[in-house]
Amino acid sequence: MGSIISRVYWAFAPPEVEKQPDAIRFGILGAAGIVPMALIYPAKSHPEVIVQAVAARNRERAEAFAKTHGIPDVRTSYQAIIDDPNIDAVLVPLPNGLHFEWAVRALRAGKHVLLEKPSVSNSHEAEILFNLPELSRPDAPVLLEAAHNRFHPSWLLFRSLFDPADVTHVFTNSMIPWWATSKNDIHFNYKIAGGSLMAMGCYSFAVMREAFGAEPTACIDCTTHHYTDGIHDKCDWDFHAKFSFPNGGIGEATSTLRGPTAWKPDHRKFRTRKVTLHGYIQAIAWHRIDVVDSFEICTGDGHIIKQWTEKTSHKAYSFKEAGGQFTELPGESWWMSYRYQLEQFVHRVKNRETQAWISHEDSVNNMRMVDMAYEKSGLGPRPSGAFKAS
Known part of the structure; x- marks a missing residue:
C-alpha cells in the first residue's frame, strides 16, 4: 500500500523542474476537469513544457482555474489562445462535439495540438481532420489524439x-x-x-x-x-x-x-x-x-x-x-x-x-x-x- 500511496502522491504533486529556454508553451482551451491530470501535473516535471495560458467559457471561470493551478495568463476566448504568437501548442479538452472545430482552427494557426479522446464526433470528421492539407507540409504541426493509456x-x-x-x-x-x-x-x-x-x-x-x-x-x-x-x-x-x-x-x-x-x-x-x-x-x-x-x-x-x-x-x-x-x-x-x-x-x-x-x-x-x-x-x-x- 505504501508504494501505491507514494506513486499517487508524486503523480499529483510532482517535483517541479527548471524550464529550458526553448520549452513548449501550452495554451488550454477550456477549464475541464481532466486538464490537471492531462497536462498541468505532467508539465510540472517536464523541463520542456510550460503551461502558459487558459481560456474558458467565461473569464471568471478561467481566472479561478488559473489561480488554482498557477497558470500565468488568462485569455478571453479560445480564439485568443490560438492567435497568441507566444503559444506553441494547445490542449483541447472540450466536449467531444467541439473537438473538430478547435483542432482545425489551432492547426491552421500553426499550433501543435494535443487532442483529448475521442478525437472527434464521428469518422467523417476524423477523415477530414487527420487529412488536413496543413498536416502534410514539411513544417506541419503535431496532432496527437490523447489516448494516454497506450x-x-x-x-x-x-x-x-x-x-x-x-x-x-x-x-x-x-x-x-x-x-x-x-x-x-x-x-x-x-x-x-x-x-x-x-x-x-x-x-x-x-x-x-x-x-x-x-x-x-x-x-x-x-x-x-x-x-x-x-x-x-x-x-x-x-x-x-x-x-x-x-x-x-x-x-x-x-x-x-x-x-x-x-x-x-x-x-x-x-x-x-x-x-x-x-x-x-x-x-x-x-x-x-x-x-x-x-x-x-x-x-x-x-x-x-x-x-x-x-x-x-x-x-x-x-x-x-x-x-x-x-x-x-x-x-x-x-x-x-x-x-x-x-x-x-x-x-x-x-x-x-x-x-x-x-x-x-x-x-x-x-x-x-x-x-x-x-x-x-x-x-x-x-x-x-x-x-x-x-
Whole structure:
C-alpha cells in the first residue's frame, strides 16, 4: 500500500523542474476537469513544457482555474489562445462535439495540438481532420489524439507478451462509477457527441484493434441502455459490443457509466496463452499483467499424456521495471500515463524519435469502429457540429 500511496502522491504533486529556454508553451482551451491530470501535473516535471495560458467559457471561470493551478495568463476566448504568437501548442479538452472545430482552427494557426479522446464526433470528421492539407507540409504541426493509456510501460510490456497473429479472442471491460457522472453532464448530451461508446468505447476499441493488429471486418452486435426521455435521447450509459476480425477472431467490449464504486478488472484473452492486464486505463494506481501458458504432451494418435499450466505475473510502472528492450527508456514509477504521453508529444514536436505514438490513420480507424458500433446499436453515429473545415 505504501508504494501505491507514494506513486499517487508524486503523480499529483510532482517535483517541479527548471524550464529550458526553448520549452513548449501550452495554451488550454477550456477549464475541464481532466486538464490537471492531462497536462498541468505532467508539465510540472517536464523541463520542456510550460503551461502558459487558459481560456474558458467565461473569464471568471478561467481566472479561478488559473489561480488554482498557477497558470500565468488568462485569455478571453479560445480564439485568443490560438492567435497568441507566444503559444506553441494547445490542449483541447472540450466536449467531444467541439473537438473538430478547435483542432482545425489551432492547426491552421500553426499550433501543435494535443487532442483529448475521442478525437472527434464521428469518422467523417476524423477523415477530414487527420487529412488536413496543413498536416502534410514539411513544417506541419503535431496532432496527437490523447489516448494516454497506450503510452504507459504496462501497456507496452503487455503488448510484447503475445503475437497479434495468434490472437483469437479479446475481451475488454471498463467502467466509470455511478457517482462520477450525472444525467446532465456532457456524457449524456447527444448534440455534443455524448454516450458511453464515446467516453469509454474509444479506449476499448483502440486496444482491441492493437491486440489483433488489424481492423474489424464487422460489428456483429451492439446492445446499449440509453435514455428516451426527449432530452438525453440516444445517449447510451452502457454498451456491449462484439466485432469480427480478419483472422476469424472475436473482440468484445463492455462498459458502463453507472458502474459500482468497487473497481472491476479489465481483460484480454487468448487461446493457448491467456494474458490479462488489470488496470489498463489508469495503471498508475495499480495494475498487474497475468500470463497463463497451457501445455500438453500427446502421443502420435492424439492421446494426452500430460497437461499443465505455468503462471507468471508482471508489473511495470516504469520502463526500467518493464525490462528487456524497454529498460533504457525514460520514466519514473510515479509518472502517470499522461506524463509518458507528454514525453512522446514533446519528442515529436522537437523532431526526435518516439518510442510510442498514435498515428493519424489509427485515430481515423478508431472512430470508424465507434461508428460501426453505434450503427449496429440503432442509435446512429454522433452528429457533426455546424463548423465546416472548408
